[in-house]
Amino acid sequence: MTPLRKKMTADLRLRNLAPGTRDHYLRCVAAYARHHWRCPSLLGTDDVRDFLLHLAELGRAPATRVVYHAALRFLYTETLGRPEVMARVPRPRVRLPQPRLPLAHDEAAMVLQAAASCPFSYTFLATLLETGLRVSEACRLQVGDIDPTAGLVHVRLGKGAKNRSVNLTDHLRRLLRRYWEVQRPLRPWLFPAQRLATPGRVDPVQRWADRPVSPDAVRRRLHRAAARAGLKRRVTPHDLRRTYATWLLEAGVDLRTVQVLLGHASPVTTARYTRVRPELIRKTPSVLDML
Numbered sequence: 001m002t003p004l005r006k007k008m009t010a011d012l013r014l015r016n017l018a019p020g021t022r023d024h025y026l027r028c029v030a031a032y033a034r035h036h037w038r039c040p041s042l043l044g045t046d047d048v049r050d051f052l053l054h055l056a057e058l059g060r061a062p063a064t065r066v067v068y069h070a071a072l073r074f075l076y077t078e079t080l081g082r083p084e085v086m087a088r089v090p091r092p093r094v095r096l097p098q099p100r101l102p103l104a105h106d107e108a109a110m111v112l113q114a115a116a117s118c119p120f121s122y123t124f125l126a127t128l129l130e131t132g133l134r135v136s137e138a139c140r141l142q143v144g145d146i147d148p149t150a151g152l153v154h155v156r157l158g159k160g161a162k163n164r165s166v167n168l169t170d171h172l173r174r175l176l177r178r179y180w181e182v183q184r185p186l187r188p189w190l191f192p193a194q195r196l197a198t199p200g201r202v203d204p205v206q207r208w209a210d211r212p213v214s215p216d217a218v219r220r221r222l223h224r225a226a227a228r229a230g231l232k233r234r235v236t237p238h239d240l241r242r243t244y245a246t247w248l249l250e251a252g253v254d255l256r257t258v259q260v261l262l263g264h265a266s267p268v269t270t271a272r273y274t275r276v277r278p279e280l281i282r283k284t285p286s287v288l289d290m291l
Helices: 003-014 019-036 045-057 062-079 105-114 119-131 135-139 170-183 215-228 237-250 255-262 267-273 278-282
Strands: 152-155 164-167 192-194 196-198 208-212
Touching: 003 019, 003 062, 019 045, 019 062, 045 062, 105 119, 105 215, 119 135, 119 170, 119 215, 119 237, 135 215, 135 237, 164 255, 215 237, 237 255, 255 267
Parallel strands: none
Antiparallel strands: 152 164, 192 208
16 A cells, blocks of 8 residues: 555545545545556646546546546545645536435335335335435444334444434334344344355355345345336335435424434435425415415
């Protein structure tokens, strides 16, 4: 490891960025160095502009180039102490996608019903919907994180390496107890990965692997459940998180509480995750009728 990479790694940890973000930033800077075949500390503004233009010519999406821009800004501002390098490098403009709607109540029920034949899938997806956890946070849950005495689910090292807790509802408590009695997952993970004897076939002797289930495996399970339910839309684990937040707000839970439950640093982020459904807009009462 070069001294520069070592220092940037330490700076990223000091900023408390998530491990995935740290790795991504380091890969971006490594690609930048390979492009010029020189140490980034010897490069400047024109070199950064040339690299970002190169990415655009390769057809990299604006959202991808934004990450490279952020990684290089961190490198020059925080690690090298040369913020002037990035001062005249425009950040790629990204057009925000159309906000995704949360699931309707019948859609969520249909997805869970389609997953009911597999206790593992059903319990995991129901946990996402009942807690609003990020899929990566739910994958890393350990048995000891379920605290029935306090009535909480403890989330360790969420986004930004922050800890938080969410409500362990009576419904979720009963669901997890049934899941534990039937599945007997391998500690310490609440949702361990399954060990395969052959592709698509779970090992009948040693079912559980000594690692948590992967987010990609959960996404595949959710996609299959949504397809079996006959939903035309593509459903992701993040849609379950968005649904959780929206339903709570519609039930009258205040924005600050939902912000804490989701683990957002800013209520602005929470507001972006939620969207009032059209059927509720159509039920808005007439103000003139109130006269």
